[in-house]
Amino acid sequence: MAQRITLADLAEKTGLNISTVSRALTRPGRVSAETRRLVEKVAADLGYMGNIAARNLSRGTTETIMVLAPNFTGQAISPVFTEVLLGVCDEAESLGLSVMIHSHTGQPIPTADVMRFLHNHTVDGILLIATEKWDRAVAGHKDGPAPPVISVMHDLTSEGLSSVVAQEEEGFVAVVDHLAGLGHRSFAYIAGLPGVYHEVRRYAAVRDRLTALGLQDGLVPIEGGPFDLASGFAAAGRFLALDQRPTAAICCCDALAIGFMQGVRQAGLSVPDDVAVAGYDGLDYTAFITPALTTAVQPSAEIGRAGVRMLDDFLKGRITAPRLVSLAPRLAVRESA
Amino acid sequence: MAQRITLADLAEKTGLNISTVSRALTRPGRVSAETRRLVEKVAADLGYMGNIAARNLSRGTTETIMVLAPNFTGQAISPVFTEVLLGVCDEAESLGLSVMIHSHTGQPIPTADVMRFLHNHTVDGILLIATEKWDRAVAGHKDGPAPPVISVMHDLTSEGLSSVVAQEEEGFVAVVDHLAGLGHRSFAYIAGLPGVYHEVRRYAAVRDRLTALGLQDGLVPIEGGPFDLASGFAAAGRFLALDQRPTAAICCCDALAIGFMQGVRQAGLSVPDDVAVAGYDGLDYTAFITPALTTAVQPSAEIGRAGVRMLDDFLKGRITAPRLVSLAPRLAVRESA
DNA sequence: TTGTACGCGTTATCAG
DNA sequence: CTGATAACGCGTACAA
Numbered sequence: 207m208a209q210r211i212t213l214a215d216l217a218e219k220t221g222l223n224i225s226t227v228s229r230a231l232t233r234p235g236r237v238s239a240e241t242r243r244l245v246e247k248v249a250a251d252l253g254y255m256g257n258i259a260a261r262n263l264s265r266g267t268t269e270t271i272m273v274l275a276p277n278f279t280g281q282a283i284s285p286v287f288t289e290v291l292l293g294v295c296d297e298a299e300s301l302g303l304s305v306m307i308h309s310h311t312g313q314p315i316p317t318a319d320v321m322r323f324l325h326n327h328t329v330d331g332i333l334l335i336a337t338e339k340w341d342r343a344v345a346g347h348k349d350g351p352a353p354p355v356i357s358v359m360h361d362l363t364s365e366g367l368s369s370v371v372a373q374e375e376e377g378f379v380a381v382v383d384h385l386a387g388l389g390h391r392s393f394a395y396i397a398g399l400p401g402v403y404h405e406v407r408r409y410a411a412v413r414d415r416l417t418a419l420g421l422q423d424g425l426v427p428i429e430g431g432p433f434d435l436a437s438g439f440a441a442a443g444r445f446l447a448l449d450q451r452p453t454a455a456i457c458c459c460d461a462l463a464i465g466f467m468q469g470v471r472q473a474g475l476s477v478p479d480d481v482a483v484a485g486y487d488g489l490d491y492t493a494f495i496t497p498a499l500t501t502a503v504q505p506s507a508e509i510g511r512a513g514v515r516m517l518d519d520f521l522k523g524r525i526t527a528p529r530l531v532s533l534a535p536r537l538a539v540r541e542s543a
Numbered sequence: 544m545a546q547r548i549t550l551a552d553l554a555e556k557t558g559l560n561i562s563t564v565s566r567a568l569t570r571p572g573r574v575s576a577e578t579r580r581l582v583e584k585v586a587a588d589l590g591y592m593g594n595i596a597a598r599n600l601s602r603g604t605t606e607t608i609m610v611l612a613p614n615f616t617g618q619a620i621s622p623v624f625t626e627v628l629l630g631v632c633d634e635a636e637s638l639g640l641s642v643m644i645h646s647h648t649g650q651p652i653p654t655a656d657v658m659r660f661l662h663n664h665t666v667d668g669i670l671l672i673a674t675e676k677w678d679r680a681v682a683g684h685k686d687g688p689a690p691p692v693i694s695v696m697h698d699l700t701s702e703g704l705s706s707v708v709a710q711e712e713e714g715f716v717a718v719v720d721h722l723a724g725l726g727h728r729s730f731a732y733i734a735g736l737p738g739v740y741h742e743v744r745r746y747a748a749v750r751d752r753l754t755a756l757g758l759q760d761g762l763v764p765i766e767g768g769p770f771d772l773a774s775g776f777a778a779a780g781r782f783l784a785l786d787q788r789p790t791a792a793i794c795c796c797d798a799l800a801i802g803f804m805q806g807v808r809q810a811g812l813s814v815p816d817d818v819a820v821a822g823y824d825g826l827d828y829t830a831f832i833t834p835a836l837t838t839a840v841q842p843s844a845e846i847g848r849a850g851v852r853m854l855d856d857f858l859k860g861r862i863t864a865p866r867l868v869s870l871a872p873r874l875a876v877r878e879s880a
Numbered sequence: 881t882t883g884t885a886c887g888c889g890t891t892a893t894c895a896g
Numbered sequence: 897c898t899g900a901t902a903a904c905g906c907g908t909a910c911a912a
Contacts, residue, residue: 212888212889213891222898223898223900224889224890224900225890225891225892225898225899225900225901226897226898226899228890228891228892229897229898232891236897237897237898238897238898241897241898255659255662255663256663257600257663257664257888257889257890258665259596259603259605259664259889259890260600260664260888260889260890260891261889261890261891262596262890262904263594263596263597263888263889263891263904263905263906264890264891264892264904265890265891265892265904266596266891266904270643275632285622285625288622288625291644295644295645296646299645299646304643304665305643305645306607306642306643307628307642307644308632308636308641308642309629309632309633309636325592326592326593326594327594327595327596327597327905328595328641435827435828435830438831439831461828464828464831464832465831467833468831468832468835472833490772491772491798491801491828494772494773494775494776494802494805495801495832496808496832496833498805549906550905551905551906559882559883560883560884561883561906562883562885562906562907562908563881563882563883565905565906565907565908566881566907566908569906569907573881574881574882575881575882578881578882593905593906594904594905594906596904596906597888597904597905597907598905598906598907599906600888600889600890600904600905600906600907601888601905601906601907601908602906602907603888664889
């Protein structure tokens with residue numbers, strides 16, 4: 207590679223001191239207009255590009271954030287994460303931040319390994335996506351201030367981490383209300399992975415809302431599994447085997463819903479006539495299948511954006527105490543329910 | 544943050560010289576077993592983590608690659624890119640490479656801007672995803688050796704860039720043959736974005752194969768658009784307006800196919816009875832919709848992996864001349880055709 | 881095998 | 897406003 211041109215070269219060609227050249231390039235206001243123009247011209251002529259590695263070392267900062275995606279190296283990455291990632295990249299770019307992506311399979315996430323990226327100056331901050339657990343003790347901020355780590359799609363404020371999440375409960379309340387409004391009185395709940403944050407919260411939201419409506423006796427939890435299509439398909443089998451089939455199915459997420467619909471329809475049931483189906487997430491393609499899926503659309507990309515903004519605020523020292531931002535989903539009523 | 548511990552600290556605690564400590568950590572074989580253990584112990588005790596920024600500067604390398612995703616900041620990111628990204632992260636991790644992700648909206652891609660990431664030592668190499676154009680002249684390797692840039696999902700060997708692609712032609716040949724084998728004699732082709740690499744190649748493949756079969760007169764190209772669901776839906780309208788509707792529709796990609804199916808079915812047509820539909824890509828959810836989509840499944844993740852391997856080989860000097868790797872898709876025959 | 885000394889390219893401090 | 901100089905922390909010829 208070329209990359210010979212350094213500040214020293216510019217200093218030589220301009221006859222200025224290397225420090226002046228550096229200043230002219232990074233704090234244009236701190237030098238005379240004349241010097242500035244000169245430096246800029248010579249820099250352009252010589253094709254100066256700088257050396258990020260050197261800058262990082264000298265400044266002690268990288269202007270880079272890392273996003274940690276779970277199960278990325280698995281069967282299929284959730285389209286939801288993709289959306290979040292989109293928002294992350296978008297916002298990061300407009301804030302002048304670079305983004306590094308790192309996948310991890312472990313749940314709970316290896317906290318120490320994550321902190322290492324901060325300590326060894328690989329990145330300035332980290333965005334956790336849908337991370338189940340965070341141990342503030344092993345992270346080393348048991349009683350000290352929180353590190354530049356933000357949790358997205360999972361409320362980790364209890365561990366001292368600022369978080370941005372969707373109001374999942376609201377989403378499921380809307381789903382339940384919609385279904386109840388349609389006259390349904392029996393509800394299957396197609397579960398996600400047992401014990402997992404999202405699964406627990408969503409089921410609780412459904413159960414509580416049904417209880418509030420006096421409909422709790424109509425709730426039939428059905429084992430689902432990982433948040434994917436195949437699990438939904440498998441759940442359909444369990445649903446079909448029921449003696450008394452509920453007239454509505456509330457799925458923990460869209461992928462489960464799609465798989466579920468496929469399963470019941472293959473068995474000859476009609477959606478929504480025999481069983482109404484609703485999901486959660488709002489994946490784009492749910493609007494383009496037949497029947498189009500009724501689902502609570504969460505602002506995934508916006509969640510990513512908000513996470514990056516929060517991280518940036520944190521890095522710039524604009525916020526210091528853990529904060530929680532939660533964004534509202536909206537119900538998209540379509541054909542399936 | 545803590546991060547005080549440096550090699551100098553270890554040197555002090557062990558009584559060894561800083562360079563010995565450095566060696567013990569990076570070339571364990573070049574020091575005595577005793578020193579090595581001592582250093583490792585002290586390093587562990589003090590919680591030494593190193594400083595990546597310093598290492599990068601000193602070594603002149605970052606052990607990081609950048610993947611450039613197009614249109615990432617747009618409507619919806621293609622699930623195909625997500626798959627590729629998955630493979631990239633997977634392989635990069637096993638090769639000890641970090642990955643940075645950067646989106647760009649411009650087509651053609653701003654070659655100079657990309658080269659800058661290399662010259663300023665932000666990353667060691669770059670993976671271009673589905674990049675339409677690359678100008679070797681502005682990239683600065685008109686007649687010199689190629690830079691550490693690999694193109695994925697788009698053959699750019701003509702511009703001197705090693706590339707890894709899917710055998711799209713084979714995929715569409717398989718689709719055409721399958722449809723013809725089913726007895727179809729008239730074929731709608733739902734196009735992608737006009738002029739774009741994939742669109743051009745795929746249409747040509749369909750047309751050529753149909754011609755080879757003597758069926759070229761049955762080909763009816765229909766305007767589609769961007770590779771998304773909405774474009775497919777819109778294309779369905781044009782298809783429906785045809786005087787003589789073909790009995791089969793070959794779509795430039797799965798998203799177009801899904802949207803198209805949705806459109807024709809809403810109009811009361813049956814798939815595959817009134818019109819058989821086939822796609823290309825093999826998105827996972829195409830198997831879980833009704834009717835399940837017949838499509839050519841390309842090994843997207845593997846393409847990402849191969850791209851990273853190739854880039855790594857390039858960086859390690861194992862390969863130097865531009866190379867082309869192309870992976871075969873396989874036809875998944877399902878319900879839609 | 882270990883130590884010395886310098887280079888990597890920038891930024892920042894502190895005079896001038 | 898500009899210049900000299902000292903970090904930044906690590907890698908590595910070269911010498912011992």
